[in-house]
Amino acid sequence: MTAVTAQAGNLRRAQAQRAARADRHEYPRAERWRRRGPLLPALIFTIVVTQIPFLVTIWYSLHSRNLLRPDSDIFVGLSNYLDIARDSVFRQTALNSVIITLGCVLVAMVLGIVLAILLDRPFRGRGVARTLLITPFLIMPVASSVLWSMAMLNPTYGLFNWTLGLVGIDPVDWTSTYPIVAILMALVWQWTPFMMLLVLAGLQAQPKDVLEAAAMDGAGWWRTFGSITLPQLRRYVELGVLLGIIYVVNTFDQIYLMTAGGPGTASANLPFYIYQRAFLGFDVGQAAAMGVVVVIATIIVASAALRLIFRSFDVKERA
Structure with a gap:
């Protein structure tokens, strides 16, 4: 049963690889980028409003920062x-x-x-x-x-x-x-x-x-x-x-x-x-x-x- 399952998994992966190669052959790189181009502004906007604030949050989490004491901003690592x-x-x-x-x-x-x-x-x-x-x-x-x-x-x-x-x-x-x-x-x-x-x-x-x-x-x-x-x-x-x-x-x-x-x-x-x-x-x-x-x-x-x-x-x- 395990051999049959593994063979079926290999067959699905081979089919997926053939489909990917066929897609690359059918659509040249310029055509693929032309199709993806309209999605780039949404991707950039998502990165700006989600990932950059998250990175800033991580930076704050590594510091001891109190709003009542502006001079207390020091690096404390994982404290x-x-x-x-x-x-x-x-x-x-x-x-x-x-x-x-x-x-x-x-x-x-x-x-x-x-x-x-x-x-x-x-x-x-x-x-x-x-x-x-x-x-x-x-x-x-x-x-x-x-x-x-x-x-x-x-x-x-x-x-x-x-x-x-x-x-x-x-x-x-x-x-x-x-x-x-x-x-x-x-x-x-x-x-x-x-x-x-x-x-x-x-x-x-x-x-x-x-x-x-x-x-x-x-x-x-x-x-x-x-x-x-x-x-x-x-x-x-x-x-x-x-x-x-x-x-x-x-x-x-x-x-x-x-x-x-x-x-x-x-x-x-x-x-x-x-x-x-x-x-x-x-x-x-x-x-x-x-x-x-x-x-x-x-x-x-x-x-x-x-x-x-x-x-x-x-x-x-x-x-």
């Missing part, structure tokens, strides 16, 4: 990174980032799958229902944070506490007692429509003849969903989880406006803690080092997730 490794608050905020990111993405994906399945069936007013369910994703994070902290979770006149009062439960100060839960509520409400749209696109892309054949064979809804629909949705679910992790890990608005990272640092995540170190503690060097660590960790996670997604594409193509 800032060693301080991060000993910083218990950094470890706590890193754990909060993992909890908030995974909690939001997983709950939003489950709710998105349920809503997508419901919206995939024809019913009267389906277009209006889709529009209403998509609306939370279109609201600015600042507006949604104010909405949840003031109108929904306020301990005095919030809608949640009013609903709990109907069944005899005392009001709860959500943002103080359960700050991470309060943040997750706002994030899940905002990201569920995004997951729903991705899953709905996957549901509408699955071949209808396969579903009809399963129905003719007597397969029930659960059997059809587990054996046909869910494998079909795998790539869409993986893409939604990847994009959700990349964006949610950078959450700042909800934490800043709903809990301010408190009580203490109980609900602070890494972006908020970096903001505190840079603009409240004025320690630019250590904040830059934290930013470099977060970027590297995000790249590692994103690369691993992309590898899984591309592997699922290759498996489907071979099948």
Whole structure:
């Protein structure tokens, strides 16, 4: 079996090399550069606005620089990174980032799958229902944070506490007692429509003849969903989880406006803690080092997730 797999891999590599040689033979170098030329301004712009600031951040991370003491700019090497490794608050905020990111993405994906399945069936007013369910994703994070902290979770006149009062439960100060839960509520409400749209696109892309054949064979809804629909949705679910992790890990608005990272640092995540170190503690060097660590960790996670997604594409193509 290993020999057959290796032979198949060699065959694919040989085909790719032949295709590359054919492309070089068909399109001379001037023609290839003429095709790539329109992309160069976008590439240069991306390098200028992303890579140059990142290199400057690395340079700052190797220095001890405090904004209150301009003469304190000295080269300290990896000292800032060693301080991060000993910083218990950094470890706590890193754990909060993992909890908030995974909690939001997983709950939003489950709710998105349920809503997508419901919206995939024809019913009267389906277009209006889709529009209403998509609306939370279109609201600015600042507006949604104010909405949840003031109108929904306020301990005095919030809608949640009013609903709990109907069944005899005392009001709860959500943002103080359960700050991470309060943040997750706002994030899940905002990201569920995004997951729903991705899953709905996957549901509408699955071949209808396969579903009809399963129905003719007597397969029930659960059997059809587990054996046909869910494998079909795998790539869409993986893409939604990847994009959700990349964006949610950078959450700042909800934490800043709903809990301010408190009580203490109980609900602070890494972006908020970096903001505190840079603009409240004025320690630019250590904040830059934290930013470099977060970027590297995000790249590692994103690369691993992309590898899984591309592997699922290759498996489907071979099948």
